[in-house]
Amino acid sequence: MKDSMYGRFGGQFVPETLMPALTELEDAYKLYKDDPRFLKELGNYMKEFGGRRTPLYYAANLSKKYGIRIYLKREDLVHGGAHKLNNTLGQALLARYMGKERIIAETGAGQHGTATAMAAANMGFKAEVYMGAKDVMRQHMNVYRMELMGCEVHAVRSGSMTLKDAINEALRDWVTNVQNTHYLIGSVVGPHPYPMIVRDFQSVIGKEVREQILEKEGRLPDSIVACAGGGSNAMGIFHPFIKDENVMLYPVEAGGEELKNTDREALHSSSLCIGEEGILQGAHTLILQDRYGQILESSSVSAGLDYSGVGPELAHLADIGRITPCNVSDHEALEAFYELSRMEGIIPALESSHAVAYVMKTAETGKLGDLVVINLSGRGDKDLETVFRLRESKEGEETKTVEDKKEPDNKINDKEVCL
Amino acid sequence: MRIAEKFAELKRRKDKALIAYVCAGDPSVEATKEIVHALVKGGADIVELGLPFSDPVADGPTIQEASTRALKAGMNPDLYFEMAASIHENVPLICMTYYNLIYKRGTEKFARDCASSGITGIIVPDLPSEESGELHEACKRNGVDLIFLVTPVTSDLRIKSILGMASGFLYIVSRLGVTGQRTDVAGSTKDILNRIDSRVPKAVGFGISNKEQAAEVIHAGSDAVIVGSAFVSIIASGDNVNSRIERLAHEIKQSCIN
Numbered sequence: 001m002k003d004s005m006y007g008r009f010g011g012q013f014v015p016e017t018l019m020p021a022l023t024e025l026e027d028a029y030k031l032y033k034d035d036p037r038f039l040k041e042l043g044n045y046m047k048e049f050g051g052r053r054t055p056l057y058y059a060a061n062l063s064k065k066y067g068i069r070i071y072l073k074r075e076d077l078v079h080g081g082a083h084k085l086n087n088t089l090g091q092a093l094l095a096r097y098m099g100k101e102r103i104i105a106e107t108g109a110g111q112h113g114t115a116t117a118m119a120a121a122n123m124g125f126k127a128e129v130y131m132g133a134k135d136v137m138r139q140h141m142n143v144y145r146m147e148l149m150g151c152e153v154h155a156v157r158s159g160s161m162t163l164k165d166a167i168n169e170a171l172r173d174w175v176t177n178v179q180n181t182h183y184l185i186g187s188v189v190g191p192h193p194y195p196m197i198v199r200d201f202q203s204v205i206g207k208e209v210r211e212q213i214l215e216k217e218g219r220l221p222d223s224i225v226a227c228a229g230g231g232s233n234a235m236g237i238f239h240p241f242i243k244d245e246n247v248m249l250y251p252v253e254a255g256g257e258e259l260k261n262t263d264r265e266a267l268h269s270s271s272l273c274i275g276e277e278g279i280l281q282g283a284h285t286l287i288l289q290d291r292y293g294q295i296l297e298s299s300s301v302s303a304g305l306d307y308s309g310v311g312p313e314l315a316h317l318a319d320i321g322r323i324t325p326c327n328v329s330d331h332e333a334l335e336a337f338y339e340l341s342r343m344e345g346i347i348p349a350l351e352s353s354h355a356v357a358y359v360m361k362t363a364e365t366g367k368l369g370d371l372v373v374i375n376l377s378g379r380g381d382k383d384l385e386t387v388f389r390l391r392e393s394k395e396g397e398e399t400k401t402v403e404d405k406k407e408p409d410n411k412i413n414d415k416e417v418c419l
Numbered sequence: 420m421r422i423a424e425k426f427a428e429l430k431r432r433k434d435k436a437l438i439a440y441v442c443a444g445d446p447s448v449e450a451t452k453e454i455v456h457a458l459v460k461g462g463a464d465i466v467e468l469g470l471p472f473s474d475p476v477a478d479g480p481t482i483q484e485a486s487t488r489a490l491k492a493g494m495n496p497d498l499y500f501e502m503a504a505s506i507h508e509n510v511p512l513i514c515m516t517y518y519n520l521i522y523k524r525g526t527e528k529f530a531r532d533c534a535s536s537g538i539t540g541i542i543v544p545d546l547p548s549e550e551s552g553e554l555h556e557a558c559k560r561n562g563v564d565l566i567f568l569v570t571p572v573t574s575d576l577r578i579k580s581i582l583g584m585a586s587g588f589l590y591i592v593s594r595l596g597v598t599g600q601r602t603d604v605a606g607s608t609k610d611i612l613n614r615i616d617s618r619v620p621k622a623v624g625f626g627i628s629n630k631e632q633a634a635e636v637i638h639a640g641s642d643a644v645i646v647g648s649a650f651v652s653i654i655a656s657g658d659n660v661n662s663r664i665e666r667l668a669h670e671i672k673q674s675c676i677n
């Protein structure tokens with residue numbers, strides 16, 4: 001098996017222009033990843049700037065209601081409000097060791113863009129972030145945050161105007177400016193070595209969980225549940241447990257409206273659950289595509305999960321049965337968003353709400369065991385507007401009577417928002 | 420027609436080649452057939468027919484938009500091969516597309532469909548040599564050339580290994596970046612042409628849009644120029660397309676004639 005592969009997944013399907021840059025990145029990563037000076041500096045950033053280590057919080061109220069012991073790994077408390085900073089600090093520091101001057105990134109929900117802007121501002125890089133025009137609309141607070149930190153945000157109007165198109169545009173920028181620029185990819189996707197590097201930087205989550213759960217419970221959890229868009233928070237928490245066969249690992253994908261594809265789009269973002277093998281943005285992985293191999297636009301209430309592919313290592317782990325892909329619908333995720341807010345006083349990101357929803361939905365069946373860790377990958381402040389608009393439109397629909405069946409004006413319909 | 424035959428024919432005349440790119444099905448199958456005819460009439464020696472992909476990462480805005488138009492108009496791989504089979508021009512046809520469309524159809528079937536519809540070369544901008552093994556074998560079995568790209572940042576070592584696999588011609592990317600028209604092509608091109616000692620012809624592309632640039636590239640030692648976005652822009656304008664395409668092809672071809 002080649003270094004760049006996870007089973008038959010992974011690889012480097014990129015333009016020739018990028019091949020030297022990928023080699024340079026891999027060489028630099030191998031050189032510094034165990035270098036005490038690099039590790040010390042990174043550890044310091046993670047602790048003093050990022051606020052690590054994050055708590056592993058025993059959710060007493062949830063646990064009582066669902067009759068199992070539920071812990072939340074509080075990545076929502078990382079500086080910036082999501083796990084994304086773990087990776088951006090690592091890669092930005094690596095870029096500095098490599099002597100790069102400029103950093104580019106893609107972003108979906110704007111969380112990775114924000115975390116990139118934070119790391120870049122702090123470490124003195126010029127940063128530019130590509131963001132789908134549709135996401136710029138639904139996550140505009142994050143656009144302001146990025147701009148405040150001196151980062152330039154480009155709205156991408158090609159394709160579906162979401163994360164996938166932002167990655168395309170970032171790749172085009174990188175092909176053009178590869179000599180002075182580091183492409184700081186935000187998830188465990190793209191060509192090798194990115195899936196490996198991002199996983200390693202995010203593995204701090206799982207390493208901490210391991211220590212913390214042993215401290216608190218004296219044993220490993222029965223299952224770990226994490227939402228999966230590209231899959232970085234999932235791989236980050238899963239990776240240190242891969243060899244512990246008794247720990248069940250559940251990546252929860254966005255089931256969207258319905259687990260169905262039309263000719264042009266998927267009504268969900270569940271590539272691990274019902275995707276097919278293909279090549280997207282540098283990697284052989286599971287993707288949403290039509291019968292000819294054209295990429296289908298994905299859909300989800302949460303911008304951060306709205307992606308037509310998934311990291312190749314997750315595709316491999318699903319293939320060999322080590323992880324159990326599952327999904328919850330937009331509706332279930334929203335219910336979990338409300339319930340966690342009310343019951344624990346923690347407002348989760350809509351992405352993370354998917355993981356919470358899966359536990360709420362399946363705790364009773366017993367299949368998760370008695371001790372569950374949920375990766376609470378981010379906080380929900382960025383999503384308040386989306387949630388309120390959805391609630392208004394729902395209430396609007398309910399107060400409308402049968403005489404009026406036309407589309408409610410304030411319905412937050414992606415197609416309306418985007419243009 | 421195989422690419423090597425065309426280059427042999429040109430060599431006898433001491434001419435260099437004009438390779439023209441257009442996106443199949445932009446704006447319709449019928450239009451593409453007429454455009455190909457106009458290109459050949461104007462002097463194009465080889466025609467690259469883009470098979471449009473939803474996510475063309477190596478392309479700039481001009482070809483991205485062409486791909487979108489073609490996909491909206493219903494272009495797909497089945498139609499593409501049908502269309503190719505119905506083109507009877509005396510030039511080699513080359514398929515340029517992204518790897519997922521090939522992977523999904525199956526590398527063997529894709530190569531076979533190329534061969535049986537008269538396409539004698541394939542260019543895949545997101546398939547570096549490391550990942551090309553399976554398609555390369557399929558191409559060899561079906562008598563189709565898999566064309567590799569090299570760029571100004573490709574090391575001598577990589578160039579050597581790529582040359583070991585190259586057939587048809589070597590696609591030299593004039594400078595870093597995506598496809599699209601540019602003003603500065605000459606500098607880095609000369610440098611890379613000098614570095615390459617190739618047994619297959621060298622063709623320079625990405626950014627060449629007029630006869631002056633073509634002349635510079637030919638003068639720098641290239642065996643061919645590849646022109647794409649300049650033709651695609653004419654198609655996008657919708658204005659007098661066939662005659663303007665023919666005229667531009669003719670103009671640029673003049674720079675390739677001894």
Ligand SMILES: Cc1ncc(COP(=O)(O)O)c(C=O)c1O
Nearest residue numbers: 111229230231232233304351378
């Ligand atoms: C809070 C949060 N969780 C999860 C994700 C999904 O990304 P990944 O699957 O890489 O963890 C995002 C992406 O923006 C996010 O902001």
